[in-house]
Amino acid sequence: MSASTRNLLQLTDAHIAYGKVEAVRGVSLDVAEGEIVTIIGANGAGKTTLLNAIMGILPLRGGVTFAGTDFARLEIEDRVAAGLSLVPEHRELFTAMNVEDNLRLGAFRVGKSSPAQSLDRVYALFPRLKERRRQLAGTLSGGEQQMLAMGRALMGVPKLLMLDEPSLGLAPTIVADIFRTITELRGSGVSVLLVEQNAQAALQIAGRAYVMELGEFVLAGTAKDIAANAGVAASYLGF
CATH class of the missing domain: 3.40.50.300 (P-loop containing nucleotide triphosphate hydrolases)
Structure with missing residues (x-):
């Protein structure tokens, strides 16, 4: 260090x-x-x-x-x-809500009144979430749900x-994507x-x-x- x-x-x-x-x-x-x-x-x-x-x-x-x-x-x-944010092991998404509403809840917890910038940042990290933004969280694949759980935590700008x-x-190819994203997070501070x-x-x-x-x-x-x-x-x- x-x-x-x-x-x-x-x-x-x-x-x-x-x-x-x-x-x-x-x-x-x-x-x-x-x-x-x-x-x-x-x-x-x-x-x-x-x-x-x-x-x-x-x-x-x-x-x-x-x-x-x-x-x-x-x-x-x-x-x-x-x-400080935690993405729990079982993700704990609101499965009956769509992707974007789940993400916005991540900003609500820390009182962010205008999460548009945070949404843009999350969608840049996880383009698939943008494609699925109106889809119910419970219908996503396991990999997409992990992306959503991470994206929701990032909405609070931790x-x-x-x-x-x-x-x-998760399948090996999805695991590789998740770990690549984790590395990118360090690069963003x-x-x-x-x-x-x-x-x-x-x-x-x-x-x-x-x-x-x-x-x-x-x-x-x-x-x-x-x-x-x-x-x-x-x-x-x-x-």
Whole structure:
């Protein structure tokens, strides 16, 4: 990380519990401006739990700052307004509404009164959504629904976009499109925190990576170094 680059998200010694069961223990991470960071790990490792806690959906014990602001007691709406967005694993679209109405709801959550510019930006990233803008979200393909979920989050003009398993259930060609778009987002000034089971694809586009097992980070470093780790290759890359 260069001296001119500052941390956007800083998480320190985070603990997250479901009742008396601690699902995440002593986790610290950071995401800098203009950076893609990925968290890889098996199902049940705690990755989704961690993203939900950063978003404010679950309680978190520990330090969490975003753009220099203490997020520990902020409501979800305030976190969104500050520039944090989450695309959840199951997308959570309004399936009985059309594509454009779903997108406009993304701007409404942060009080954007004129989302035309944001719409243009999303349609430039995802031309297929523009073609389908009057189509009901529930009738879209899985790949198109993922594009819509990402586009809706981008309507709020986030500084940091958190993505939970964006490739889940998608055909390889669609996965390639999604990951290409994630790379383009970094170029437009949006930082990305990516949770992804497709470790090989995630490590190809990320600058840094964390490996999560049983609620803890067991490795952290550059994506290149993590990909070259023999244990990671055997467990997550199929080598």
